[in-house]
Amino acid sequence: MNEYKPTIGLEIHIQLDTKTKLFCGCSSQFGEKPNTHICPVCLGLPGALPVLNEKAVEYGIKLGLTLNMKINKESTFYRKNYFYPDLPKGYQITQYTIPIASEGFLEIKTEKGKRKISIQRGHIEEDSGKSIHTGDITESTYSYIDFNRSGVPLMEIVTYPDIETAEEAYHFLVLLRKTVRYLGVSSGDMEKGALRCDVNVSLSKSNTMGTKVEIKNLNSFRSIRKALEYEIKRQTEMLKNGEKTIHETRHFDEKTGATKPMRTKEELNDYRYFPEPDLPPLLLNETFIEDIKNSLPELPVQKEERFIRQYSLSDAYAYEIASSIELADYFESIAKATGKPKEVANFLMGSIMKFLNETEKTISEIDFDEKKFIEFLSLLEKGIISKGIAKEVIVESLKTGKSPKKIVEDKGLIQITDENKIEEIVQQVLKENPEAVSRYLAGKTQVLGFLAGQVMKKTKGKANPQIANKLLTEALNKIKQ
Amino acid sequence: MIDIDKIEKLAALKLKEKEKKAILNDLEEIIHYFEILKEVDTEDVEPQIYTKEACLFLRKDKAENGLNKEDLEKNKTLASGNFYRVKHIIGE
């Protein structure tokens, strides 16, 4: 037993997927040429005034409601002051005393069961620009700034230090990302900076408060998990040796999997928050919130549970399929059209997923629609193709876009059900494998599988396996007598 | 109290001694105004941040043109690669 209990808190910045920035009409598109989406407002030029984006408010409320938070009918904007060149105004407009959403939770499922992770607040704020340092960070004389990101809307979600393991933190983030994607409020792509996460962790014995350590430079969920595991181990060892941990910010090194102390400013930051005089309080009326509430889609966990109930899917399949809304929608439309949810789930999670992974495509990029799926399943049911051939047909159809029927005709993949034809091949196989036959006769019945395999090989998988098995057994029994 | 040299450095300005003195004077004067305000008795007065009539106007999420490329080029605002270039800032 580990006598020290970890306490983990997360601060997640989610980029809201609006067309324009939070306070100006500049496009918030990612990946454009530097400084092509800038205007006096997001450059902080004198006299420019911020005007709040309605969509960002709507998205913030959507996310807040989904995280079971209270939406504050009156929230205010503040200026958070600090001096950095990628922050042209010298302050960031954010929410401080009363955020748009407060006090909620997200229920996660881990191997140990379900657990509610409490969320303290969710507030809307603007992003800063992006600094690029060429060469050695300590030596270069200049920094370069791209203000395309300056003013892009973010929602910051702050959890209570409620998380107890690296595993839980990981599950929380996976579910949160799934949720923002379901809602359509953010792409949640970490590599594009649309989801950023800082973590803090402290270890303590039952009743005492531990010393908080913050970790930065976490670029993937895997890194977060690894950094937390490392940090929990490091702090445990220190405490066991009677050493004290210090309040600090540490940097995660992706290569070594270790955290290292960060060179930080000596003085504690004082952001001198004060109310943003250019923006009166954000007042929301009940109907506005109600309308958004009514427009919320079914969420990942609800969908997963419904799939298990409605389509009798296994827990694992339901979880996988509900992990992306595109995949779930695809599954559901095909399941309804074919009336065969289990078969659809099997092929979807089998051959189709394998194809998607290999080609790095997503479900929306493939052309295997309801019509093709119905045709495919009917070929299988009518016994025109065998199960083994079915996989080949599906892959070929995904590759070429041809209909399953056409593939079966063109490639001559029709299942052989003619007993005379199969009998002929069975006799051939028995003749060519006398050793296997004698072993079977000596009681080693598992050889049957090998012989059946030979029959399938000779027919290129086209022989009906049941018939082949039946004829094979009959032939062998005849020899026995 | 006011470190004018630090402000000069942070703002990437080059000031003459005379200008430093003038700015310092202005800044001190501004701070002095607050000293005057401190004399007002604000006991039992609720802080008022916004005027009562003020109402937040929301904007539709529709893209508008910002600064155009030609203007930026004309003013030679941008450095190579279309970036704004600043004195490097780590450690300040």
Ligand SMILES: [Zn+2]
């Ligand atoms: Zn702008």
